[in-house]
Amino acid sequence: MKRNWLTRPALGAAFLAAIFAAGACSSSGTGTIKIGTLFAVTGGASNLGAPEQKTIEMLVAEINAQGGVDGRQIEVVYKDTQAKNENAISFAKQLIEEDKVLAILGPTTSGESMGVKDLCEQNKMLLISCAAAETITTPVSPHIFKTPQNDALAAMKIFEDMKGKGITKIGVLNANSGFGKGGKAQLEKYAPQYGITIAAAEEYNKDAKDLSDVVTKIKSAGVQAVVNWSIEPAQAIVIKNIRQLGMKQPIYQSHGFGNIKYVEAAGKEAAEGVIFPCGRLLAIDILPDSNPQKAVLRKYKSDYESKYNEEVSTFGGHAYDALMLLIQSIKNAGSTDPEKVRDALEQIKNFPGTGGIFNFSPTDHNGLTIDAFEMFTVHDGKFALYTK
Amino acid sequence: MTGIVTIFQYIISGLAQGSIYAVVAIGFNIIYNSTGIINFAQGEFVVLGAMVSITFSAIFPLWAAIAMGIAVASLYGALVEIVFVKYARAFSPLRAICLASIVFILVSASGLFSFLHPVLSILFGLAVALPFGAGGEFLLLRFQKEQNVLQLIIITIGVSILTRETMKHVWGKDVFALRYFTGTAITTISVGGVYISPQLLWVLGTVTLVVAGLYLFYKYTLVGKAMRAVSLDRKAAQLCGINARLLVTLSFILSAAIGALAGAVTSPQTSTDYKMGSSFAINGFTVAILGGLGNSFAAALAGLLLGVLESFTTAIVPSSYKEVVVIIIMLLILFFKPSGLFGKREERTLKEF
Numbered sequence: 001m002k003r004n005w006l007t008r009p010a011l012g013a014a015f016l017a018a019i020f021a022a023g024a025c026s027s028s029g030t031g032t033i034k035i036g037t038l039f040a041v042t043g044g045a046s047n048l049g050a051p052e053q054k055t056i057e058m059l060v061a062e063i064n065a066q067g068g069v070d071g072r073q074i075e076v077v078y079k080d081t082q083a084k085n086e087n088a089i090s091f092a093k094q095l096i097e098e099d100k101v102l103a104i105l106g107p108t109t110s111g112e113s114m115g116v117k118d119l120c121e122q123n124k125m126l127l128i129s130c131a132a133a134e135t136i137t138t139p140v141s142p143h144i145f146k147t148p149q150n151d152a153l154a155a156m157k158i159f160e161d162m163k164g165k166g167i168t169k170i171g172v173l174n175a176n177s178g179f180g181k182g183g184k185a186q187l188e189k190y191a192p193q194y195g196i197t198i199a200a201a202e203e204y205n206k207d208a209k210d211l212s213d214v215v216t217k218i219k220s221a222g223v224q225a226v227v228n229w230s231i232e233p234a235q236a237i238v239i240k241n242i243r244q245l246g247m248k249q250p251i252y253q254s255h256g257f258g259n260i261k262y263v264e265a266a267g268k269e270a271a272e273g274v275i276f277p278c279g280r281l282l283a284i285d286i287l288p289d290s291n292p293q294k295a296v297l298r299k300y301k302s303d304y305e306s307k308y309n310e311e312v313s314t315f316g317g318h319a320y321d322a323l324m325l326l327i328q329s330i331k332n333a334g335s336t337d338p339e340k341v342r343d344a345l346e347q348i349k350n351f352p353g354t355g356g357i358f359n360f361s362p363t364d365h366n367g368l369t370i371d372a373f374e375m376f377t378v379h380d381g382k383f384a385l386y387t388k
Numbered sequence: 389m390t391g392i393v394t395i396f397q398y399i400i401s402g403l404a405q406g407s408i409y410a411v412v413a414i415g416f417n418i419i420y421n422s423t424g425i426i427n428f429a430q431g432e433f434v435v436l437g438a439m440v441s442i443t444f445s446a447i448f449p450l451w452a453a454i455a456m457g458i459a460v461a462s463l464y465g466a467l468v469e470i471v472f473v474k475y476a477r478a479f480s481p482l483r484a485i486c487l488a489s490i491v492f493i494l495v496s497a498s499g500l501f502s503f504l505h506p507v508l509s510i511l512f513g514l515a516v517a518l519p520f521g522a523g524g525e526f527l528l529l530r531f532q533k534e535q536n537v538l539q540l541i542i543i544t545i546g547v548s549i550l551t552r553e554t555m556k557h558v559w560g561k562d563v564f565a566l567r568y569f570t571g572t573a574i575t576t577i578s579v580g581g582v583y584i585s586p587q588l589l590w591v592l593g594t595v596t597l598v599v600a601g602l603y604l605f606y607k608y609t610l611v612g613k614a615m616r617a618v619s620l621d622r623k624a625a626q627l628c629g630i631n632a633r634l635l636v637t638l639s640f641i642l643s644a645a646i647g648a649l650a651g652a653v654t655s656p657q658t659s660t661d662y663k664m665g666s667s668f669a670i671n672g673f674t675v676a677i678l679g680g681l682g683n684s685f686a687a688a689l690a691g692l693l694l695g696v697l698e699s700f701t702t703a704i705v706p707s708s709y710k711e712v713v714v715i716i717i718m719l720l721i722l723f724f725k726p727s728g729l730f731g732k733r734e735e736r737t738l739k740e741f
Contacts, residue, residue, distance in 0.1 A: 176708060203708040207667040209408050209658040212401030213699040214707045220394050233563040233659045240657065243574040244585040245397070265563040265659040270573035 032075040033068075033336055035326070036095035038106035038116070039130075039319070043082035049108040051304075051316030052130055053078060056105065058307055059323055069327055070334075081107055088112035089119060096123045102336055105322045106130050108315075117144055126342050128326060130318040137365040143342060145365045147321040148314075149279065149355055149372045154255045155186040157277040157373045158227060159194040161386075165250070167225045169199045171218035173238060175206035175230030183229030183254050199223050206232045215241045225249050231256035236265035243270050250275060255373065258282040258314075260383065268381030275386055277373035281317050281354050283383050287374075292352040300354055317354030325351060325358060393581040398699045400584055406695020407591040408658060411650040412672035413679070413687040414598055415643050421606075421619045421682050422639035425540045429468065429548040430647055431669030432555070435662065437461040437648020438655040439555060442564045450569065454652040458645045464551075465644025469637045472543050475534045479525060487528075488521025497557040548665060555662040566655035573656070587656050594653045595688050598646055602684045615639060619682075678718055680731025690729055694718075 037056055040049030056076060064073050077099045079091035088107045095101050096119070103126035107113050110133035120127040121141045129136050129146040136146045162170065172187055174180035184201065191198055200221035202214040211234065218226060226249060228238050239251055251274045258278035263271040280287055284297045300320055304312045328351060329344035330336060348367070351358040356372025375386035412434055419427045441457030448456070470486040492513050495501070500516075501509035535543070568575065570586040577584045606612040617625040618632045626632050651660065658664075679690030694714065701713045721729060 202702075202706060205711065207664075209654070209667075209671075210401075210405040212404045213398065213702040213710075216394070216397050216401045216699070217702055217707070219397075233661055233664075236563060236565070236659050237657070240573040240585075244576045244583060245401075246576055246578060246583040259562075261562040261564075265565045267565065267568070267573035 032073045033330065034075045034077065034099065034101045035323075036077045036079065036091075036099055036101035036104045037319075038079050038081050038088050038091055038095075038104060038108070038112065040083035040108040040112070041078075041080040043084065045083040045109050047313075048130075048315040049080075049083065049106075051310075051313050052106065052108060052319035053080075054308055055300075055304065055316040055319045056323055058303060059320065062303075063327070069330055072336075074327075077101060081112055083109055083112065085112055085115040088116050092116040092119050092125075096120070096125050102126070102330075102338060102341065103128065103326055105319060105326070110136065113146070117141065120144065124338065126326075126338060126345070128322040128345075130315070130322055140363060140365050145325075145345060145360070145367075147318045147325070147353065147355055147358075147366075149255075149368050150366060151182050152186045152190065153368065153370050153373055154277045155183065155190050156194075156370055157375065158187075158252050158275075159190055159196060160370070161275065161375060162196060162225060162252075163194050165225075167250075168195060169197050169222070169224050171221055171223035171226045172198050172201040173211070173214060173218065173226065173228045173230075174201075174203050175232055175234055176203050177206045177230065177232065179254075179256060180206065180230045187227060187229070204234065206230060206234060208234050209237070211238050211241045212245065215245050215247070219245055219247055223249065225252060227252040227254075229254040229256070233262075233265060236262045236271075239266045239274060240270045252276060255279065258376070258383075263378050263381060263383070268378070271378040271381070274378045276376055278376050279314055279317070279355055279372065280374055281312065281314050283374070283376060283385075286383065286385055292350075292357065293354070296352050297354055314355070321353035321355050321358070324353060390581075394703075396582040398703050399696055400582055400588070402696030402699030403592065403692060404585070404588050404657070404695070405698060406692035407588060407595060408654050408691075409671050409675045409694055410595050410688040410691025411591060411598070411654060412647070412668050413675035413691050414595070414602070414684045415647040415650060416672055416676040417682050417684050417687055418602070418639050418643040418646065420676075422615050422636050423473070423540070424537050424619070425544065426673060426681075427640075427643065428541065428544045428669055428673075429551060429665075430643065430672060431665030431667070432548050432551040433461050433465060433644040433647030433665075434651035434654075434668050435555065435660060435665040436464060436551065436651070437644075438566060438651030438660040439559050439564070439662075440648070441652040442566050442655065442660065443559075445566055450567065453566075454649070457652050458648040461644045461648035461651075462641045465640040465642075465647075466637055468547050468644075469640035472547055473535075473540060473636065473640070474633060476529065479529060483528070484521045484525035486521075487524040488517040491520040491524075492517035494554060497554045499557065548669070552663060552665055559662055561662065563659045563661045564655075565659040566652060568656045569653075585657070587653075591653050591657075594649065595691075598649070599684050599688050611635070611638070674718070678721065678728055680728025683728075683730055686728060686730035693729075 039053045040046060041053050060074050060076055068074060077095060081088040081091060095104055105128050107116060108130055110131040113129040113131040113136045121143050124143055127144050130148060132148040132151060134150045134152060137144060172184060174184040188198060200218050200223060202217060204211055204214050226242060228235055235253055235257055242251060253274055253276040255278045257276040280293050281297055284301060287294045301312045325345060325348060328348060329341050333340040333344035346360050346362055348358060348360045356368040358367035360367040376383050377386040415430050419425060437457040440460045441453045444453035444456045467486045467490060470483050471490060476483060495513045495516050501512040568587055569590050575586055577586060606616055614630045615635050617630055618635050622632050675691040675694055676687045679686030698710055698714050701710045705713060
């Protein structure tokens with residue numbers, strides 16, 4: 001208790017001093033550039049929010065050590081939302097009204113992003129969200145951007161491949177988690193566009209230990225391929241069950257399969273030939289050197305892993321992209337006038353990030369296309385680029 | 389697939405699921421039989437056995453790795469019982485040592501001294517653990533009261549959380565799987581168009597052997613008979629010269645060993661991660677109740693029945709409704725037969741739970 005009373009005013013004073021030192025200057029040509037973040041560092045989404053904030057801390061330290069952006073240091077005001085909407089909204093208000101930041105990075109989750117969207121738009125505050133839901137940037141609001149790829153792109157990528165193979169009748173399996181249900185919705189939405197019918201769709205308990213029964217049902221529907229959408233160990237179990245029931249059809253998995261541990265859990269025999277779309281962060285070594293993302297990904301991975309001694313994740317990558325895009329737009333605008341930075345961000349083209357190549361436009365504030373995903377397969381227990 | 393083949397395939401799928409329920413459920417009955425408590429850490433015994441087997445399977449033959457998994461889990465079962473369940477009136481060096489070992493496991497798992505040389509880190513771990521063990525023993529002696537069944541059940545929930553978090557530090561959050569006993573994940577036997585994984589036969593074989601073994605153990609060996617006596621009336625058994633405390637420790641060891649065996653034999657199919665224990669425990673507990681608590685044969689049969697029931701439910705309704713249907717059927721069974729499918733009403737009235 002006592003310690004709190006002592007440190008809080010001290011921190012507050014330091015904070016205020018920082019604000020006074022920099023606050024008035026944020027939109028003029030000198031002083032520090034002030035950015036706010038809304039990450040769920042603790043709480044239910046800490047697996048996502050913690051690497052996001054760590055990534056920003058790492059990058060800002062590096063950039064400031066190299067002299068900052070156009071000779072100006074970056075100053076970040078970090079807010080931990082704990083993945084709660086009410087926190088995100090009140091912190092966003094603070095960042096806008098008190099801290100007067102140039103832009104806000106985050107929030108971490110889709111719910112929070114939707115919660116602060118209108119508030120930021122009303123105050124003409126540039127927001128670069130690190131959450132995936134399509135509704136954050138569709139329809140487009142002038143000041144709202146986001147960096148993660150849409151789920152829909154993964155579904156379309158899978159359908160594109162099926163179309164090439166002449167597959168028209170598929171079975172869909174998904175876990176009863178938010179991720180599984182979201183994926184199923186996208187699959188059902190886009191299947192007709194590719195002339196594909198979903199002959200059987202089954203949702204299973206995400207903690208299921210054996211899925212032979214749902215697989216039997218899919219099998220008796222006589223499908224040409226199976227798509228599974230889950231991030232739990234179930235996605236390793238389902239492959240084994242499909243093969244044990246004598247099904248030889250191709251198995252497609254979601255981008256949640258991009259962790260080699262699932263291949264090991266399924267065994268290399270069962271996982272052989274599984275096809276899935278995934279961002280390139282988890283497959284740096286098998287990318288050709290000509291890929292423009294390779295250098296970015298390799299540097300981010302080695303910097304992050306040597307600094308924090310933990311495996312790099314796509315979530316931290318979303319924060320990486322958000323900050324680097326913002327810095328690029330400040331450089332392009334040649335100013336920290338919020339509207340000029342926003343206009344510059346909207347015009348960014350061919351920007352290699354961790355999530356893909358960003359091409360923003362007034363009608364697209366996500367900037368990623370279906371090419372943000374690469375198709376991978378499993379060969380001999382390892383991930384490999386998938387070629388038809 | 390033609391109709392009849394499909395029906396058989398659903399039966400096999402149901403058995404695949406049910407055999408996992410069954411093999412986990414059996415472990416619940418042993419501790420229940422000797423103490424009357426439901427051990428909610430049983431799921432963690434299953435995971436611990438699987439994890440240790442997986443770790444050792446990298447260097448040892450499969451059977452040796454599984455034997456080690458069973459040995460480690462049994463030892464842990466004994467530790468848990470001696471520290472958390474046993475009630476002592478005088479200073480017990482054994483309990484102090486066990487307490488110290490648990491503190492040592494926690495310190496090592498947390499990696500507190502991992503920046504030091506391995507030998508030094510072990511010494512530092514011991515330096516922390518030994519005073520804690522002795523001090524903890526004095527505290528237990530001072531404050532522990534003879535617990536009733538309900539308090540002991542709450543303690544097992546605590547043990548389950550402690551074990552789970554420790555396993556998270558040791559093995560991390562990733563999924564692992566033991567290799568298949570016969571062939572690989574894709575090996576399958578086709579009987580007239582019905583496909584069966586050899587691993588299913590291994591699991592079913594284990595269930596049969598364990599049930600038969602326990603039946604013989606309780607019926608014909610002196611220790612088994614003594615255990616039954618303790619479960620029926622502890623005071624009377626003690627008056628007859630049976631060392632009830634030792635038998636309770638033994639039942640934890642046996643229970644952990646069967647749990648570990650269950651973990652090892654199902655791991656190739658289910659994969660294993662540190663937090664799987666609680667769902668194993670819930671499934672196993674449900675099945676043990678459904679069969680009639682205390683009866684291993686009933687638990688195994690109820691597990692298989694539940695699996696087949698689930699499988700056919702999936703065949704008829706979308707699988708997201710499967711659990712609703714199954715829970716309704718189970719509630720109906722317990723409503724009309726509260727002692728479980730195979731439990732006797734008279735037996736039930738003699739027990740606290």
